Amino acid sequence: RKRILVTGGAGFVGSHLVDKLMMEGHDVVVVDNFFTGRKRNVHHWIGHPHFELINHDITKPLHLQCDQIYHLACPASPPHYQHNPIKTIKISALGTLNMLGLARHVKARMLLASTSEVYGDPQVHPQREDYWGNVNPIGPRSCYDEGKRVAESMCYAYQKQENISIRVARIFNTFGPRMHPNDGRVVSNFIMQALQGHDITVYGDGKQTRCFQFVSDLVEGLYKLMNSNNNLPTNLGNPVETSISAFARYIRKHVNASVSIKYLPAAIDDPHQRKPDITRARTLLGWQPVVDLDTGIRKTVEYFQKELSQM
């Protein structure tokens, strides 16, 4: 039984990870300032003797004892992270520095939730971990992309210099229950639009592609990565690729909605194509996604339907 810190544990991914860690019988401490997360995501654990929730901003130092740190705190959706770019950069730069300082101090292992965005608008497909990426250092996405890149860089600097045990997950687009309905990412937008009878909004020509991974697969991957010997950056994503316009039609059909698909101007620096090469996770972690899109989307639609009925 380990003492495990989860930063951003009240968020979408973090709260599912907390469920897994609690079920495995660990002591879990969530640190979250509820910037994009919600207390209700972890509400079912409040009062449990192995669970603690700390309201704290990780851009400020944090002092506690733990064996492992899953460092997830960071807004993840483009409209959120672009809304306050200074805050976004501070979270990745200062937040990660603080968590590495903590890891060093208490000799904990730290896993960074990095992102496929470190590859930017990739020119190589699918993306392997040794691809160096194509990121605009000064564009509107750079607060997030460069923040995560420097966070990775910090991890390897602390590993080399202070012998900190680090793990780096490069997470590709993930969806599932507990996404915030107003999160602004494509899965929640399309489902909410279809459910509410609004037009589905495709940004650009819709030919850009993404790969969607269900959150339980990601959580399994994060857990395996943390407890493996693999300290290389590791892609965690579902390699099934789909274009955004095909995805719009898919969601419309799935929800059985008679809404139109509306094409809006493209987002600046929107990556054109993205698909993980998961050979490393497959071989070093024995991990691969097991939930197919239909199953994942069904569960997510059910969740948003319940959300809507409570609004």
Added chain:
Amino acid sequence: RKRILVTGGAGFVGSHLVDKLMMEGHDVVVVDNFFTGRKRNVHHWIGHPHFELINHDITKPLHLQCDQIYHLACPASPPHYQHNPIKTIKISALGTLNMLGLARHVKARMLLASTSEVYGDPQVHPQREDYWGNVNPIGPRSCYDEGKRVAESMCYAYQKQENISIRVARIFNTFGPRMHPNDGRVVSNFIMQALQGHDITVYGDGKQTRCFQFVSDLVEGLYKLMNSNNNLPTNLGNPVETSISAFARYIRKHVNASVSIKYLPAAIDDPHQRKPDITRARTLLGWQPVVDLDTGIRKTVEYFQKELSQM
């Protein structure tokens, strides 16, 4: 007459910039912790009523009044910045954040000394400012490269969100008097080796290229950029390209030394080719280098000869 802060003003580039600013009649404050810089570089100004020298580490907050900030503090030579990668990242990330916070607080304009290293090992030649670069986010150079990239990203975040006036200079290899003899960069290494009768050490096959700019040209460019309306990242470099092995032969001949050229293993992730496209600086600043290599190297050799005679 302006109150001008120069971080890293006791370093190689910073001290020449200070000379220029003092000659122009400004009030100059140097903030430096003498990590790679030396007090003697600005010794001739100490006691001058318009000059102040503050011993301070800019990873910690700084509070003073000023109109302009030239933010140069950062080790610049690969052996120095790789020696303590954590420190290097902190200087770029925390140091730049602090200087932007200061700029915001006192409504100063801030110029960031960025680098051609934001292009990494470029795949496009020459490098224009709209090239996104090819940087290894986790390699031994990443503490510097990613640090500078996130520093640029911070500048544009503060510009967008807080309306801070920012200037971003992407500086290409620069040389001249006051380089530290043990700095470890190619120009000082080769000249010192030739002067001392040691073998000249070429890393790798010597086919990699660089462009060398004399420091007075750079200082002129920095000054013009600061006082221009151009807030785009701007390359400052001399487009004359030379291979490192040709440069080794050139220095040997120049110094008239009968030393051998020794080929050592290549440095990891060493950029293969680098050359600035300076169209932007030419058109927006009316700037271009005016000192040719022979003149610049002659002055630099004289400087190192004097240094050696005092050792």
